[in-house]
Amino acid sequence: xxxxxxxxxxxxxxxxxxxxxxxxxxxxxxxxxxxxxxxxxxxxxxxxxxxxxxxxxxxxxxxxxxxxxxxxxxxxxxxxxxxxxxxxxxxxxxxxxxxxxxxxxxxxxxxxxxxxxxxxxxxxxxxxxxxxxxxxxxxxxxxxxxxxxxxxxxxxxxxxxxxxxxxxxxxxxxxxxxxxxxxxxxxxxxxxxxxxxxxxxxxxxxxxxxxxxxxxxxxxxxxxxxxxxxxxxxxxxxxxxxxxxxxxxxxxxxxxxxxxxxxxxxxxxxxxxxxxxxxxxxxxxxxxxxxxxxxxxxxxxxxxxxxxxxxxxxxxxxxxxxxxxxx
Numbered sequence: 001x002x003x004x005x006x007x008x009x010x011x012x013x014x015x016x017x018x019x020x021x022x023x024x025x026x027x028x029x030x031x032x033x034x035x036x037x038x039x040x041x042x043x044x045x046x047x048x049x050x051x052x053x054x055x056x057x058x059x060x061x062x063x064x065x066x067x068x069x070x071x072x073x074x075x076x077x078x079x080x081x082x083x084x085x086x087x088x089x090x091x092x093x094x095x096x097x098x099x100x101x102x103x104x105x106x107x108x109x110x111x112x113x114x115x116x117x118x119x120x121x122x123x124x125x126x127x128x129x130x131x132x133x134x135x136x137x138x139x140x141x142x143x144x145x146x147x148x149x150x151x152x153x154x155x156x157x158x159x160x161x162x163x164x165x166x167x168x169x170x171x172x173x174x175x176x177x178x179x180x181x182x183x184x185x186x187x188x189x190x191x192x193x194x195x196x197x198x199x200x201x202x203x204x205x206x207x208x209x210x211x212x213x214x215x216x217x218x219x220x221x222x223x224x225x226x227x228x229x230x231x232x233x234x235x236x237x238x239x240x241x242x243x244x245x246x247x248x249x250x251x252x253x254x255x256x257x258x259x260x261x262x263x264x265x266x267x268x269x270x271x272x273x274x275x276x277x278x279x280x281x282x283x284x285x286x287x288x289x290x291x292x293x294x295x296x297x298x299x300x301x302x303x304x305x306x307x308x309x310x311x312x313x314x315x316x317x318x319x320x321x322x323x324x325x326x327x
Contacts, residue, residue, distance in 0.1 A: 023153035024076020025094050025133065027178055028057070031197065034156060034176040035290070035314050036061075037125070038169055043241050045290050045316045046157070056082075060288070060316075063146060063160055064171065065107065081106060094133055094151070109145030109163075112138045122150040122158050124172035126184040129158055139163075154179060175314050182313065189222060189262075189299070190215040193313030195291055199320040200276065202286050210234045210293040211271030212313055216262040223261050224268075226297040229254035232270040236317070237290040244278045244289070260297070270295050276319070284319055291317040 027034065033047040050058035055071050062068040069082035070091070077095050080088040081104050089104040091113060100115045117134035129152040139145035147168060149160035159172045176183050182193060192213040200208060212232070216222050224231075234247035262268050271293050276284045294312035 024072075024156070024179075025151040025153055026070070026072060026076055026079060026156045027059070028072060028076060029179060032156075032176075032178045033316050034178070035174050036171040037174050038171045040166075040169055043174070043237070043290065044171070045288075045314070047316050062157070063106065063149060064162055092133075092135055092151075106137075106146060107144075109141035110137050110139040113146075114138070116148070120150070122152070124159055124174070126158070126173040126175065129155060132158065154181070155183065175312070177315065189311075190217055191311065191313065193293065193315070194271070195293075195313075195315040196317060199318040202283065202319050202321055205276065207273040207275050208291065208317065209271065209273050210291055211269055212293050212295055212311065213267060213269045214262060214295075214311070215267045216264055219264055221261050221263055222299060223259050224295065224297040224299050226258045226260070229256065229258065230296055231258075231260065232272075232293060232295050234272065234274040235290075235292045235294070236274060236276075236284075237292070239288050241290070244284065245274060245276070246279075247272060247274045249279065286319050286321050289317040289319065291315055 027046075027048060030048045030051070033045055035043060035045045037043045044061045044064075046059055046061040048057050049060050049067070055073070056069060057072055058067060058069050060066060062070065071080035071082065071088055072078075078093045079091040081091045082088050083105060090102050091104050092102060092115060093100070096115050098115055098118055102113045103111070104113055105111055113135045114137075115133065116136040117132075120132045120134055122129050122132040132150045132152050135149045135151070137146040137148065141163065143163055143165045145163050147161040147163060150158050152158050155173075155176065155178055157173070159170065161168050161170050163169075173183070177193075182191065192215075194209065194211040194213070196208050230248060230253040235243060236245040238244050260268065278284060292312060292314035299311055
């Protein structure tokens, strides 16, 4: 089964601020995901990996924590953090006033959070977001722990900073699908990303599909400029952000520059199947991967093939094993 994620990018992400006040500040659907890139050029993907009842949800890589359990209120306004001993502490109530402090233990270094700002603006490579809520954190350690985080209604976590031995490290949102909406936005284009929506059973499927579809909603022709005959690429990364497979590897492309025009109302599709093998030809192990499809050309009218701004989308890919019942 496959799922298409859609973003009508003619509309600005600022529409999120015009929705109902009770818009959730966190992902709540198992189909949602968020991908972040750090200032050290590493990437991680966060998604819901488990749930218990209507409120308890387990997130991968939430605020950098691999398997974090959160209690989420029905309207997505209150978040509680689950400690190792099973107790829970209020992480934030987005309805609270600026300056509200929460005694919450996150890891061994962060011991409190403060609602520092509401209605702010935060920018990442996924776009500019309004109505952001900022949390600031305090802790015991100078080289570990959280510093700050920004949340946006209907989008969720957009950026956070944490301490490290090498100084502050920033993680900013690159791609996401939340409640059926995908980001980033690209003015005048509607981007649809198609990925597998269910875990892949190892040994039963040798390839997966990854596609980007672009629809031109503007009144002008949108031109995509390419350096060669290659128009897209597909990448597979493991949980350590190591590239394990690339669609274009060992493929030959013409070296002539080319331009693809998308007329008003026209649709173009880019993508293919990629093999579930590593670069040594061995089948991929079970685990969590990151699947990314990218159009390798420039779409900005003022840009050239030598100053490319890539259109891309990504999503987690799970490879599992066949479950058997003991007789």
